[in-house]
Amino acid sequence: MSSTSAVEHTSTPEGAEPSKAPQRLGLALTVISAAQLMVVLDGTIVNIALPHLQTDLGFTPGNLSWVVNAYTLAFGGLLLLGGRLGDLFGRRKVFMTGVVVFAFASLLGGIAQTEGILLGARALQGVGAALASPTALALITTTFPAGPARNRAMGVYAAMSGAGAAIGLILGGALTEASWRWTFFINVPIGLLVLFLAPRVLRESERGRGSLDVPGGITGTAGLVSLVYGLTHAASTSWTDGVTIGTLVAGVLLLALFLVIEIRSEHPLLPMRILQDRTRGTSFVVMLVVGAAMFSMFYFLGLYIQQVLGYSPLKAGFAFLPFSFGIVIAAQVASALMTRVDPRWIAGTGALLASGAMFGFSRLEVDSSYAGHLLPFIIVMAFGMGLVFVPMTLTAVAGVAQEDSGVASAVLNTMQQVGGSLGLATLSTVFASALTDRAAVLGAELQTKATAGGMTPEQLAQAKAFIGLQAQTYGSGKAYLVGAAMILVGAAITFAFLNVKHEKLSTEGHENVHLA
Incomplete structure (x- = not known):
């Protein structure tokens, strides 16, 4: 595979300067994981x-929705470009550049006095994330040797990726108690610490010589941005809205043009050999489905916990704490199993657990309790996600030439981001349709009772509010059912097509990796 690489290496082989190899791999993993968590x-x-x-x-x-969308669009749209920049110009350098951009954008967002500055800061955060995230994963593959060491590192990385969303909800609730600006300021000290430690514990990768695929970068980024925007827009309007259709069609056409350019390019942004491997292709597809389910789970459960159960923002954030613990534990279990069990059985079992949890969420009612009805399925979902993330993260980058590991990592992250947008858009449409239908039926029944008499204005108002909660819970239930079916398809794909053996992952060679 490396013989067909678009990048020509001119630097000294990595093993030539062993004194510069990381002496403290635990600290190196901490730096990478901290940046990924951020x-x-x-x-x-x-x-x-x-x-x-x-x-x-x-x-x-x-x-207001653009506070979220500006970050998602920039992050998802620029991931491929960020991964390739790391392959060409050095992953540690691009990683640190991304952290600098992210920390500066966070500071800018924290002091913003207008909505324009805040939205610009959120988009700039997305740019920094697109540079740091794919290079962070690539740095693991080039820093840790294949086998148990890399499996453990991937387990920590996957746990940070999976638990980050839940931790974000908890931190968001806690920091908002002081000021919303601290949700931005919190990234600045983390970024500074990462920047201080990175050059001391992370070794720079070989720098490639070659031209950056500018046409591919423009069409690929524009296509992803257009596609993600269309999916996001569909969630707030409809699938038949003119803007939704136009941006989705434009995104598909631009991505088709991107593939044509990549096939013909001498130095492609996305080498087609990355997608041709069956194992990686399966990993990318399954991660797209898993991303769709997890993003949607947080969205709908966040609404349910606050609006139906009546939790405060801080209490709602802590309600997700078991998910964070569960996914960290499951990720460590999965990383330990990777040396003895084939990935398909670990990831496939995790997907089945996650699908079962989504089905459990679909059975929630207005009078359901957190401890008795919600918590058990949050824990099952966490364990399922942890068992999926670790093997899929490993198989997505397995067998990739060292100079292509950045772009392979970027594709994996892109699948998660695009999957999250696709899942939220799809399930939000299901939710809105089911909610409207259920509210109409319940409203008609209430109107009949009100017409018959016997209800005071206060009782009528209370009944209408309760109908709203019932309709919301019913709509969420239908969305969870579709989500459960989606993950079930992901499990079937895993069992059918992920045929790589655990022995291959444990012995996969990265001969240029030298450890102290």
């Missing part, structure tokens, strides 16, 4: 702060 949790940390942010900066309800 990037991932920022997708959710501002969610709980949105009402306060809207009041302070005067956002309209329509513009």
Whole structure:
């Protein structure tokens, strides 16, 4: 595979300077994981702060959604470009550049006095995340040797990726108690610490010589941005809306043009050999489905816990704490099993557990309790996600030439981001349709009772509010059922097509990796 690489290496072989090899791999993993956690949790940390942010900066309800969307669009749209920049110019350098951009954008967002500056800061955070995230995963593959060491490192990385969203909700609730601005400021000290330690514990990768695929970068980025925007827009309007259709069609056409350019390019942004491997292709597809389910789970459960169960933002954030613990434990279990069990059985079992949890969520009622009805399925979902993330992360980058590991990592992250947008858009449409239908039926029944008499105005108002909660819970249930079916398809794909053996992952060679 490396013989067909588009990148020509001119630097000294990595093993030539052993004194510069990382002496403390644990600290190296801490640096990489801290940066990944910072990037991932920022997708959710501002969610709980949105009402306060809207009041302070005067956002309209329509513009408020862009606080989330600006980050997602920039992150998902630029991931491939960020991964390839790391392959060409050095992964540690691009990783640190991404952290600098992210920390500066966080500071800018924290001091923002207008909605325009805040939205610009969120988009800039997405740019920094797109540079740091794919290079972070690539640095693991080039720093840790294949086998138990890399499996453990991937387990920690996958846990940070999976738990980041839940941790973001908890931090968002806690920090908003002081000020919404702290949801941005919290990234600055983390970024500074990462920047201080990175050059001391991370070795730079070989720098490639070659031209950056500018046409591919423009069409690929524009296509992903257009596609993600269309999917996001569908969630707030409809699938038949003109803007939704137009941006989705434009995204598909631009991505088709991107593939044509990549096939013909001498130095492609996305080498087609990355997608041709059956194992990696399966991993990418399954991660797309898993991302769709997890993003949607946090969205609908967040609404249910606050609006139906009546939890405060901080209490709602802590309600997700068992998910964080569960996914960390499951990720460590999965990483330990990777040396003895084939990935298909670990990931496939995890997907079945996650599908079962989504089905459990679909049975929630207005009078359900957290401890008795919600918590058990949160734990099952966490264990399922942890068992999926670790093997899929490993198989997505297995067998990739060292100079292509950055772009392979970027494709994996892109699948998660695009999957999250696709899942939320699809399930939000299911939710809205089911909610409307159920509210109409219950409203008609209430109207009949009200006409027959016997209800005071106060009782009528209470009944209408209760109908709203019933309709919301019913709509969420239908969305969870579709989500359960989606993950079940992911499990079937895993069992059918992920045929790589655990022995291959344990012995996969990265001969240029030298450890002290």
